Amino acid sequence: MTSLGPGAAVLAFDVGGTDTKSALIDETGTVRDLRRTATARGADAAGAVVADVARLVRELRERHPGADVAGVGVVVPGLVDEAAGVGVFSANLGWRDAPIAALLQDAIDLPVGFGHDVRAAARAELEIGAARGLRDVVIVPIGTGIAGTIVTDGRILVSGGYAGELGHTLADPHGDPCPCGAVGCLETVASAGAIVRRYAERSGTRLPGARDVLAAARMGDRVADGVWNEAIDALAQQIARLAGVLAPEAIVIGGGLAQAGPLLFGPLAERVDALLSFHRRPRLIPAAVGEDAGLLGSALRAREVLS
Numbered sequence: 001m002t003s004l005g006p007g008a009a010v011l012a013f014d015v016g017g018t019d020t021k022s023a024l025i026d027e028t029g030t031v032r033d034l035r036r037t038a039t040a041r042g043a044d045a046a047g048a049v050v051a052d053v054a055r056l057v058r059e060l061r062e063r064h065p066g067a068d069v070a071g072v073g074v075v076v077p078g079l080v081d082e083a084a085g086v087g088v089f090s091a092n093l094g095w096r097d098a099p100i101a102a103l104l105q106d107a108i109d110l111p112v113g114f115g116h117d118v119r120a121a122a123r124a125e126l127e128i129g130a131a132r133g134l135r136d137v138v139i140v141p142i143g144t145g146i147a148g149t150i151v152t153d154g155r156i157l158v159s160g161g162y163a164g165e166l167g168h169t170l171a172d173p174h175g176d177p178c179p180c181g182a183v184g185c186l187e188t189v190a191s192a193g194a195i196v197r198r199y200a201e202r203s204g205t206r207l208p209g210a211r212d213v214l215a216a217a218r219m220g221d222r223v224a225d226g227v228w229n230e231a232i233d234a235l236a237q238q239i240a241r242l243a244g245v246l247a248p249e250a251i252v253i254g255g256g257l258a259q260a261g262p263l264l265f266g267p268l269a270e271r272v273d274a275l276l277s278f279h280r281r282p283r284l285i286p287a288a289v290g291e292d293a294g295l296l297g298s299a300l301r302a303r304e305v306l307s
């Protein structure tokens with residue numbers, strides 16, 4: 001696993017819709033004792049998560065009595081306003097306008113850095129990954145859904161927590177309803193989850209993952225080819241719009257879909273190129289940090305609060 005580099009020892013938490021990842025990041029930046037536990041649920045959604053994180057903090061400190069832990073980082077999903085310390089909305093975990101940073105600070109006797117899982121993962125990509133050194137970049141994880149972090153002039157755009165929702169921008173006005181309530185969102189066409197679902201709807205066969213749909217397309221399955229190409233087209237159009245509006249130097253693509261490697265990046269770059277004229281052409285780069293980017297970003301957030 002990637003190391004964060006030397007700094008304060010911190011405890012890092014990445015609270016997900018299903019699992020919570022926790023770990024000690026020691027003074028060398030090495031991730032130790034990485035665990036996954038079920039995310040706590042309760043009538044008081046935010047209170048349940050905060051109590052669970054506080055318990056895990058105690059356990060981690062007991063297991064590592066020699067570690068000089070200086071702070072704690074916690075990142076959560078949904079819409080997050082880092083500056084206000086508020087979980088604005090999480091459909092998955094069920095909170096709305098929850099003052100999570102303050103609740104965490106009340107429950108934990110160490111400085112707490114609070115943040116958004118997607119932007120924290122992007123921070124890791126910016127500091128130690130594929131986006132290192134870039135000032136204008138959009139970081140797009142594509143898995144079950146599609147998320148995004150926009151970096152302009154070296155700053156992450158937050159906009160009260162609402163920025164970067166690339167998955168919920170319009171791709172097809174006559175498309176499928178999206179769980180978000182809108183119609184034809186990009187993630188209903190181009191996420192790994194959508195590729196599997198659309199192939200199942202058209203072929204009657206549910207394949208395990210998007211890479212299986214891609215493999216079927218390469219074996220001459222015309223339904224699979226259609227679904228895969230529609231996904232690539234929708235992504236290319238979105239990237240072309242980003243090129244026109246934000247002119248990033250690069251788009252960093254991560255998540256499960258990026259595992260397709262050149263079979264994704266090659267055709268995607270060709271189609272983006274065909275849609276642009278005078279625009280600055282973004283380089284398309286695979287993410288480098290991997291699936292624990294959120295946890296590493298959480299540790300960065302903790303170190304940031306301490307410095």
Ligand SMILES: [Zn+2]
Binds near residue numbers: 178182
């Ligand atoms: Zn949507």
